[in-house]
Amino acid sequence: MPIAKLDPIDRKILAELQADGRMTNVELAKRVGISAPPCLRRVRTLEESGFIRGYHADVNSRALGFEVLVFAMVGLQSQAEVDLSAFEALCQGWPLVRECHMLNGEVDFILKCAAPDLSTFQSFLTGDLLTARNVASVKTSLVIRGAKDEPGVPFEVLEQRLAQTS
Amino acid sequence: MPIAKLDPIDRKILAELQADGRMTNVELAKRVGISAPPCLRRVRTLEESGFIRGYHADVNSRALGFEVLVFAMVGLQSQAEVDLSAFEALCQGWPLVRECHMLNGEVDFILKCAAPDLSTFQSFLTGDLLTARNVASVKTSLVIRGAKDEPGVPFEVLEQRLAQTS
């Protein structure tokens, strides 16, 4: 199911639902310029084909007491596939770790971690991350302040790109 | 509006809507154990008080052709507040930059960038980021593969924490 299967209306639907995932179907249909029933069919198709993975409320973590956001750069001793997968599995089991990406270059992984306070993070750092098997080095950077945090995909870039090649 | 104002039902609502933001109100009410009208009122209150910032469809960026994800570490020449804000404003205007956080330590900012392909990212890097005023150094790391990418807040951690202090 490549991107070629998406027409401009499908892309508009995706952009609108990315901006407001609780929009009613009639409102969505009005915005994309078709009537409600075909609009709903398109949304279902986009869900089933995996273009839409789900819908999530954007919860204000700071208001809930998560004051600490940290990026951790992790280097491993062994980069064998088994060991990489083992570390990834560990990360998936740690709730404080919200994101884990394998990188090229000097470090092996970057982790984005959220915690209620510094002491919670530090007990995770020293108790879990630094003592995990195969972890060679961890460099942490505290987020002083957030300047931008956009969920999802820049549809503007996509449309520009499609306009050029058409 | 501190966290103390949230009772266990409110927290359950937040957790459920974070997991599935398009759940109907009656389904939500059933899950949290109250009837629909008060449940809806609670949701509205959570929205108005800023605990819920919005709802977003989780769009599969890779299926849409965004194959490249890059973390960029940016160092500035001047860290005066005016200059920091100026750089943040630039980032807010760049659609490829999805996240921008100010860090402590050696680098000043970490940027998370999404692009359709490497050449698009490189033209952004050389044409926009590296040539921006006050940018001293940029180190980029390409994401080889993603191992975890959870939106939102780990409610498990929150509940553990509240259970201890009660």
Add this chain to the structure above:
DNA sequence: AGTGAAAGTACAGCTGA
């Protein structure tokens, strides 16, 4: 278009300070 269900509103009852 039409049916069945959900969202949203008004009002009355319950519970705790």
Add this chain to the structure above:
DNA sequence: TCAGCTGTACTTTCACT
């Protein structure tokens, strides 16, 4: 007693065939 929250009843709007 009074404030706040809950549940029942009802209307309007939406989802779905």
